[in-house]
């Protein structure tokens with residue numbers, strides 16, 4: 001059994017948006033992957049989903065025709081099955097790539113199509129909808145990603161190894177949530193190569209702007 005202490009978690013906003021099904025595909029993927037590794041966030045999610053169910057229950061007391069009642073009931077039914085689907089995705093603590101991610105690379109790490117981006121760093125962009133982008137990053141031990149800012153939110157989840165930046169130390173399962181006002185220089189821990197899942201929510205806003213240092217480097 002794998003023992004780990006996750007120090008850096010999802011925000012309440014992200015958990016609630018995930019629970020409501022409101023997130024772009026790439027953000028949904030990184031949230032699902034963190035949840036699959038993190039008992040604490042999984043428990044929080046389950047409590048939000050219980051609250052969501054209670055809200056639906058109270059809606060039923062509003063007077064409505066039989067047809068609208070049956071449509072509400074069918075909505076509840078759909079929600080229930082979605083919740084079940086998410087729960088089956090939950091605890092997979094084996095291997096570098098948890099289940100939600102494995103689906104995107106057709107199996108394990110050996111199927112990832114890495115592309116070099118310089119200084120030994122490699123990336124593999126995952127196929128998601130355009131609202132946000134997701135990529136796997138491979139950072140050799142001790143290597144730094146150049147200091148960079150973010151046009152939007154950047155979420156980075158460690159899958160293997162660890163990295164450190166101005167905000168703290170991130171090991172497997174930890175997620176860093178960097179907003180646009182964050183400038184940082186993540187450095188992979190010297191002990192082993194680091195593999196991360198990184199999601200940015202504003203890939204389209206990069207277009208037409210003066211490129212920042214990290215953009216040509218990471219190709220986003």
Ligand code: ZN
Nearest residue numbers: 009010038041
């Ligand atoms: Zn967590």
Ligand code: ZN
Nearest residue numbers: 148154178184
């Ligand atoms: Zn960053």
